[in-house]
Amino acid sequence: MKINKFLLAIMLSAAVAVVSCKPKDADVKAAVEKSISANAALAGVVVDVKDGVATLSGQIKDEADRAAAAALVKGIKGVKSVTDNITVAPVITNIPVVSATDEAISAGLRDLTKDLSTVKYAVKDGVLTLTGEISKLKNVAFTQAYMALKPVKVERTGLIVK
Amino acid sequence: MALQDKYKQLTDAALAAGITDLNVVEQGGVLYVDGTAPSGAVKDQLWDIFGQIDPNFATGDLILNVNVSTAAAVTKVKVTTDSSNLNIRKGPGTDQPIVGKAAHGEVITLVSQSNAQWWLVRTDDGEEGYAFTQYLTPEG
Numbered sequence: 001m002k003i004n005k006f007l008l009a010i011m012l013s014a015a016v017a018v019v020s021c022k023p024k025d026a027d028v029k030a031a032v033e034k035s036i037s038a039n040a041a042l043a044g045v046v047v048d049v050k051d052g053v054a055t056l057s058g059q060i061k062d063e064a065d066r067a068a069a070a071a072l073v074k075g076i077k078g079v080k081s082v083t084d085n086i087t088v089a090p091v092i093t094n095i096p097v098v099s100a101t102d103e104a105i106s107a108g109l110r111d112l113t114k115d116l117s118t119v120k121y122a123v124k125d126g127v128l129t130l131t132g133e134i135s136k137l138k139n140v141a142f143t144q145a146y147m148a149l150k151p152v153k154v155e156r157t158g159l160i161v162k
Numbered sequence: 163m164a165l166q167d168k169y170k171q172l173t174d175a176a177l178a179a180g181i182t183d184l185n186v187v188e189q190g191g192v193l194y195v196d197g198t199a200p201s202g203a204v205k206d207q208l209w210d211i212f213g214q215i216d217p218n219f220a221t222g223d224l225i226l227n228v229n230v231s232t233a234a235a236v237t238k239v240k241v242t243t244d245s246s247n248l249n250i251r252k253g254p255g256t257d258q259p260i261v262g263k264a265a266h267g268e269v270i271t272l273v274s275q276s277n278a279q280w281w282l283v284r285t286d287d288g289e290e291g292y293a294f295t296q297y298l299t300p301e302g
Binding site: 092107110140145152153 | 222
């Protein structure tokens, strides 16, 4: 009987331990969410806590915010470690384009057309006008090259691709 | 906005492929897409998409300017002229004096890509100068 009582005590304490573990993760999760919500830059971060390991996911604006989130969560009581699965949102900027001067565009075209005698060009106010003809094969490299010269616009309806 | 829709597949692909400093802006009926590709393959992929949307790039409503990151560690380039030798010049421009030549098909060392049109190269004979990027293809 004595042994049985002893076993019962162990089982009970084990059950208490298991039960007490669960609210603990939930408490930590709540604490983490609270501190994250205090920082507007971390609005996209999603938290999950399991056995004291905080897993962060979701998407935020830049790497600095991501590092800040990991550092913030690491310092919260009850967090043993942080698994960082946050992704940084790809960035597209919309900065107005500064086009090159007519002289720079012309100089580039002079070099480009050196071996393309069938292509004629004119540059005025940043607008590059192309006429003549070019092979389909050479058109790709040629187009890549003249676009890198930063013209304002290209008029090439007069350029036949054969 | 219409142009951004027309070329949405291209800008989406640019984002997915990890183009950094992607800039997309529409000005005066032209869409300008600028950025830096992590590799030559990504640049080629974007140009393939461009060619599918606008065959032969004939419309002229998109100016795509994607450079390959200089961190892509290209050190050897192959001379891909049609058949002739490639002139190596003292400075960047066809008005510059010729200081050497590289044979068609020859693999030479790339020294610097600081100029987009003219790369600084060195042949195995030690001739160093600028060669037109159009006729150089990165190796490996």
